[in-house]
Amino acid sequence: MPDELIVWERVRQGDPDSFGAIFLLHRDRVYGQALRLTGSSHDAEDVAALVFLEAWRRRSSVRVVDGSVVAWLLICTNFVAKNASRSKRRHAIAMSKLPPQLDQADHADDVLARFEASGRESRLRDAFARLSASDQDVLTLCVVHDFSLADAALALGTPLGTVKSRLSRAKRKLATLTGSTDWDIPAHTIGGTR
Known part of the structure; x- marks a missing residue:
């Protein structure tokens, strides 16, 4: 050097x-x-x-x-x-x-067991797969992953009003296809299907 x-x-x-x-x-x-x-x-x-x-x-x-x-x-x-x-x-x-963090029970296994016992999981997955891509996206963000409507609108690049109407329409379609209005949907049930 x-x-x-x-x-x-x-x-x-x-x-x-x-x-x-x-x-x-x-x-x-x-x-x-x-x-x-x-x-x-x-x-x-x-x-x-x-x-x-x-x-x-x-x-x-x-x-x-x-x-x-x-x-x-x-x-x-x-x-x-x-x-x-x-x-x-x-x-x-x-x-x-900081106070010690307390362990909290995960209720996902109980929800999954209820879905599997009633056969709703496969019906829900099948119904979700039959929805349009935009309906799947809005349900994934707002229902499965609990995004706010405003955050979902930003992520989807659409106006807030459009997200509200899509979400309402997607929930109605899903209810019709599954015969259920219970929106306690486990994320793994529909999150990865497209």
């Missing part, structure tokens, strides 16, 4: 290839320092990535010492590692203050 000072001058002018050369030259030292400070290879990789991102971002003000930027990179590594450690501690403290 040519003189590092010459390469860094090209980096200051925005040359990404020269920056790549600097990265290859100093990545192991930066990573090693980050690993010593964090004790975790995953965290060390994050710290090293942030150091080189900061070096690129601040390339016009990076100090060159004895023809090399390695000293600046190592000092930056110390700084970034301290910030990462503080962030990790604050996150752990914040998470410890």
